[in-house]
Amino acid sequence: MRLVMGPEAFLERVRKTVEEHRLLERGDRVLVALSGGVDSVVLLHVLLRLAPRYSLGVEAAHFHHGLRGDEADRDQAFVEHLCREWGVHLEVGRGEVAELARERGRGVEEAAREARYAFLRRVMEGRGLSCLAVAHTLSDAVETFFMRLIKGASPYGLRGILPRKGEVVRPLIDVTREEVEEYARIHGLSYVEDSTNRDLARFRNWVRWRLLPLLKEQNPKVERAVGRFMEILREEDSLLRERARSIGLSLSREREGEVELSRSSLAELPKGMRRRVVLELIHSLGGDARWTHLETLGYLVEGEGEARVHLPGGLMVVREGENLRFTRELDKEPEDVEVLVPGPGIYSLGEYLFHFQEIREGGEKVVVSPWSLLIDRDKVDFPMIIRYKRPGDVIYLEKVGHKKLQDLFVDAKVPRRERGRTPLLVDSQGRILWIPGLRWDARVLAGGGTKRHLLVAVRRGACGGEKNSSD
Incomplete structure (x- = not known):
């Protein structure tokens, strides 16, 4: 070589x-x-x-x-x-x-x-x-x-x-x-x-x-040539995004948690900048959009009558008169239900099935996934609770401290319609230990010195209802 x-x-x-x-x-x-x-x-x-x-x-x-x-x-x-x-x-x-x-x-x-x-x-x-x-x-x-x-x-x-x-x-x-x-x-x-x-x-x-x-x-040297081109794109994209954000702020107004954007003001912008302004606004609201979405949104700017476009991330854009309204899709929230977990066993909340299993040192091999959590049993006590999100909920994150679940869901781009239906594992002291598939409180994780392990595994697709069993 x-x-x-x-x-x-x-x-x-x-x-x-x-x-x-x-x-x-x-x-x-x-x-x-x-x-x-x-x-x-x-x-x-x-x-x-x-x-x-x-x-x-x-x-x-x-x-x-x-x-x-x-x-x-x-x-x-x-x-x-x-x-x-x-x-x-x-x-x-x-x-x-x-x-x-x-x-x-x-x-x-x-x-x-x-x-x-x-x-x-x-x-x-x-x-x-x-x-x-x-x-x-x-x-x-x-x-x-x-x-x-x-x-x-x-x-x-x-x-x-x-x-x-x-x-x-x-x-x-x-x-x-x-x-x-x-x-x-x-x-x-x-x-x-x-x-x-x-x-x-x-x-x-x-x-x-x-x-x-x-x-x-x-x-x-095609790799170097394309690498230089991508670097130029990144540099120019950064400038364009900054300009688009500035224009978007000047053309939009926030009202009751929604954002309105003037269609006539958007229509005056060059087509490329128009797309960028809309894209940056969507990203700022925790949504996402692909090229096809942006093309469809272009028709909302130019057409007449009421119309709407549904975007990834649970965001919806509605044409109402002279404005485009960016809002969250609202679904009916589930009932405020708690499932008591007195000890190891199988429990369900909505479509989620939780399996709690104590594992002694040197026991069976544990399969790790985003839907399983290995806890130091000596750091938590039963009974625990499985429930849905409530206003003001926070979780402790390593190097971050306590963070509101609402902010966490927005940062992780969890669709709004999913947030109220995401189960939480809460300990006997009321601390949120785990949001399955997302984040956990690292203070209770099992480590090298752990003697007793508690494995909690979650599967989605369980039958509805809150029936539980410790069999």
Whole structure:
């Protein structure tokens, strides 16, 4: 293999990315999502080399998806051996993703991502870590660019994979996969390969193995060229979003929790800015919109008579006279019902089924998913309560403190119609311990010193009613 980039030049480029995008601060405790593939192994190696410079604490986590059989078991064994050899603390989780996908009506890849990130965030909270480092490279970003371009995306969607999004950082986002593999070769790093990455039935693999090689025949540096284009899009998008927000504020007015926007004022704007103003307003209200939604909203601006458009996130836009009214879709709230949980057993609230099971130290293996919680039994007491949200409810979050559930639901873009129907697990002191599928109070999670475990697992799709059983 030809030399793509020397190891010191590679390290310097990653360091430049870290500092340019402020991905890491001195003293950060970083969790590396370690699959065992070449990208994640190189990421861990690089962060360990950068650790003295930034006084970093570096740990790793690996999630077994319950897919790919023996190959997935091999991956887990590999990362366990690697972390022992490198002296890195490792947390391992497992989920039955195929079953989770069936239960939630999701695709396997989407369910796998949800389960993996839920596990990683749980590790972060439990270990008191400050950020999650994932191993996306420039090559991944370019593949995503072409996937979105082919399917049809706006400039907003073509910005690529961002270097940072909240607590998730991507230190390798400015280096290519070829450069990563060369770094691994020079340093003699071992890694595992996922055989499904060669399956051309998967769109990303087709882009990687069929489309990009053709483009490289015309321009061997096509990844760098597209990378520069995405960077320009991000910079210009930032300016455009700021301008659109400013215009939106000047044209809109808030009334009784709703926002009204003048149709005539919108119509005077250039079509591109009109779309941007509407999109930024939708995002500010916790909603979302795709290109087809924005095109339909354009007809609301120009047409006559009453009409409405329903958007993802439980938002609705209504044309009323000279205004567009942005409002939440209101459904009838469920009755204020409490289900008493006196001890281990099976209980239901609405369409949710809760299973409480005590597990002794050294007991059966626990399957971790966004819909299960492993609690330190010595930190909670029965009876507990399962109920729906009430006004003023708060939950304690690690490094955040108490946060209103209303704000949490808005931040997580939970549709309004779902918020009142989301069950809560509350302890005997009235503390909200868990919002299944979303967040939990990390103070009661089981840890390394836990002697008695309480596993709470939730399934959606139970029969209605509040019947419970401790059989």
